Amino acid sequence: MKIAIMGTGYVGLVSGTCFAEFGHQVTCIDVDTEKIRALQSGSVPIYEPGLQPMIAKNAEAGRLAFSTALEPAVGEADVIFIAVGTPASRRGDGYADLTYVFEAARQIAPLLRGYTVVVNKSTVPVGTARQVARVIAEANPEADFDVASNPEFLREGAAIGDFMRPDRVVIGTDNARAEEMLKAIYRPLYLIETPFVLTTIETAELIKYAANAFLATKISFINEMANLCEEVGADVHAVAKGMGLDGRIGPKFLHPGPGYGGSCFPKDTRALLRIAQEHGVACRIVEAVTEVNAAQKARMVRKIRNALGGSEAGKVIAVLGLAFKPETDDMREAPSLTILPALMEHGATIRAHDPQAMKEAARHLPEITYCSSPYEACRGADAVVLMTEWNEYRALDLVRIKELLRTPVFIDLRNVYEPKHMAELGFYYEGVGRPIRP
Ligand code: NAD
Numbered sequence: 001m002k003i004a005i006m007g008t009g010y011v012g013l014v015s016g017t018c019f020a021e022f023g024h025q026v027t028c029i030d031v032d033t034e035k036i037r038a039l040q041s042g043s044v045p046i047y048e049p050g051l052q053p054m055i056a057k058n059a060e061a062g063r064l065a066f067s068t069a070l071e072p073a074v075g076e077a078d079v080i081f082i083a084v085g086t087p088a089s090r091r092g093d094g095y096a097d098l099t100y101v102f103e104a105a106r107q108i109a110p111l112l113r114g115y116t117v118v119v120n121k122s123t124v125p126v127g128t129a130r131q132v133a134r135v136i137a138e139a140n141p142e143a144d145f146d147v148a149s150n151p152e153f154l155r156e157g158a159a160i161g162d163f164m165r166p167d168r169v170v171i172g173t174d175n176a177r178a179e180e181m182l183k184a185i186y187r188p189l190y191l192i193e194t195p196f197v198l199t200t201i202e203t204a205e206l207i208k209y210a211a212n213a214f215l216a217t218k219i220s221f222i223n224e225m226a227n228l229c230e231e232v233g234a235d236v237h238a239v240a241k242g243m244g245l246d247g248r249i250g251p252k253f254l255h256p257g258p259g260y261g262g263s264c265f266p267k268d269t270r271a272l273l274r275i276a277q278e279h280g281v282a283c284r285i286v287e288a289v290t291e292v293n294a295a296q297k298a299r300m301v302r303k304i305r306n307a308l309g310g311s312e313a314g315k316v317i318a319v320l321g322l323a324f325k326p327e328t329d330d331m332r333e334a335p336s337l338t339i340l341p342a343l344m345e346h347g348a349t350i351r352a353h354d355p356q357a358m359k360e361a362a363r364h365l366p367e368i369t370y371c372s373s374p375y376e377a378c379r380g381a382d383a384v385v386l387m388t389e390w391n392e393y394r395a396l397d398l399v400r401i402k403e404l405l406r407t408p409v410f411i412d413l414r415n416v417y418e419p420k421h422m423a424e425l426g427f428y429y430e431g432v433g434r435p436i437r438p
Contacts, residue, residue, distance in 0.1 A: 001025070001185055004077035006104040008035060008066065010046060010263070010330070011121060011152050012083035014159040017051060020058035021164075022188040027065045027073030039066040047329040047356045050160045075113040079181055081150070082132070083121040087267060094270035096125055105132045109139035116145045117178045121152050123212075123268055125275050126205045129172070148173035148182060149201045151208035156262070157327030168195040172204020209275070212268040213286045218253035219260045220292040226256035226433025227299065236433030237415065256432045258339060258387065258413040259296035261324035263332040266293070297335050300413055300432075301342045307409050307430055308383055313347030316406070318381035320374050321388025321414075322365075323357035331360045335413075336387050340365060353377040355390050375404055383409035389416050398425050 001024045005016045008030035016028040030036050035045050042059075044052045058064035067073060074080060084100035101122055108118065118136065120129045133147040149172035154162040166189070171182045179198060186194055197207070226236040236256050244251030260266065269290050276283040308315050324334035331337065334357075340350055350368040354361060358370045371377040374393060378384050378401050386393055394416055402408045408427045410417070415431040422429035430436055 001079065001181070002073075002077050003027070003185070004029060004070075004073040004080045004108075006080065006082045006108065007084035007100070007122070008032075008039065009083065009085060010048070010156055010159065011154065012081070013039075013044075013046065013055075014048065014051065014154060014163055015081060015083060015121060015152065017054050017058060017064060018160065018163040019185065020061075020064035021054060022185075023063070024185065025063055026058075027067055027077075029067050029070060029073060031068065033068050036066045036068045047327075048156065048159050049327055054160065070107060070111055074108050074111040077116060079117045079119060079185060080108055081119045081121045083152070086122045086124055088270060094274040096123070096267065096271040096274075098124065098128060098131075101128060101132065102135055105135040106139055109136040109143060112136070112140060112143040112145055114144065115177070116143075117148055117173075117181050118145055119148045119150045119182065120205075121150055123151060123208050123264065123271075124149075124205060125209075125271060126202050128205065129201045146173065146175040146178040147201070148175075148178050149204035150182060151204060153208075153211065156330050157325060164189065166195075168197050170197045170199065170204050170207050172199050172201040172207075174201060209268055209272040212264055213272050213283075213289070215253050216260055216265045216269050216293070217285060217289050219255075219257075219265075220289040220296070222254045222256050223259065223296045223432075224292055227296075229433040233435060234433075235435060239433075256415065258300045258335040258432070259293045261333040261335045261337075263330055266290075266333045297338045298342075300335070300339050303430060303432075304339075304343060304383065304385055304411050305346075307411050307428065311346070312343050315347075315382040316349045316351060316380060317343060318371075318374075318377040318379075318384040318405070319350055319352040319368075320354075320377065320384065320386045320393050321390055322352055322354040322361040323388050326388055326390040327356075329356040329360050331357055331364055334361075336361070337364055339387070340368065344368075351377045351379075351381060354388065355392055375400060378404040381405055382407050383411060385411045385413060386416055387413055389414035398422075398427075402426060 003019050003024050003026045005012045005028045008028040016026045020026040038045050082104045084104050086096045089095045089097040129147045129149045151170055169186050173179050225239055229236040240254040243249050244254050269286055305312050322336045351371050352368050353371045353374045410427045410429045412431045419434050
């Protein structure tokens, strides 16, 4: 199968590489010449574990190519995936910005040769795939094509594993031929049976938003329970375990923290609310989820302030982790981007470390000091805030940290450490939703 991918970001690059790994012939296309030049010369523009060697292997085998030119890949392709970004619109009204999707559709339209399936992999509002079909048909009335929706569920940081062993593959199309071609692309995934969800275009488009909104709901739910735990003296870890062992609830996504971030949950919950509003349907739970998330970040600022004795003015805060989660350098809507400016606004100085995201973070937060190690960040600080649970922060030399800090205040927004142990070491320690032992 010959595949062209429009958009070589987290999703396009991982999907393209994995399709090549299955044995398909793949060309990843992007308008970003720097990104494509880097990939052509063997360097990978994003941090994603396991991706670099897989790209190198498939590029060497001649199955994976990178280009800024649409031809000849688009004309030769049996299937074209659109995997461009769909950020929140700049108007700030929550709508997904579909400029890049329609631009990609307009670009491929005149180049289609023979029967082609055009697949939306980007997360897009219900109705977008049909609009893409209209854009292509208007630009090229001769084109022989069908559209499909194939939303992507991979997680950054675990993207290869998620793509190669997905819980399900959702394929939305009205056309049997298109469906067969997509099934054929994914068939190498499973030897016995691939868990396909074969459905209509509109349903497939909505599945992605519903799934992300539900996961965001679990996070906001446990964050509210954590806040309640802090007031009643309960331990949210035990609450989450006690809930999660119930098979109807499940243990995943019941970990409290500073609020969700990243390139998907914030924008997708907001986009779902706009879709619902446009159709006159109330989605009050999702509405509350977004509000709770914003409040959680504000609560973290207050938590840090209180631990510093009521004011962050003139204080130095060491921050461990800046990315929205471990194993990625993605800073999009990371909680650190809200929490740290709020602290700096009131006179705090930030010394931060992140294993991978410092270069990206510096573009958004140029005023903070970036340090070469977590220990360097802690040197002379009035408190340390663990913001992202990278593996290298899970077994810190705590005795050394305590010696480096001016005052032994440890705010653990990911509940990596045990309150009792931290108290024994002489820290003033606060997690999220766990008993405080000063
Ligand atoms: P990204 O910003 O990392 O990559 C998008 C790429 O598309 C960029 O490199 C950009 O230069 C390129 N592009 C824009 N217009 C183009 C055009 N006309 N032709 C060719 N390339 C073009 O975005 P991403 O994180 O990969 O997300 C892509 C889509 O997948 C979004 O809709 C997102 O919501 C969805 N998604 C993302 C994730 C994730 O974890 N990142 C997971 C599932 C779904």
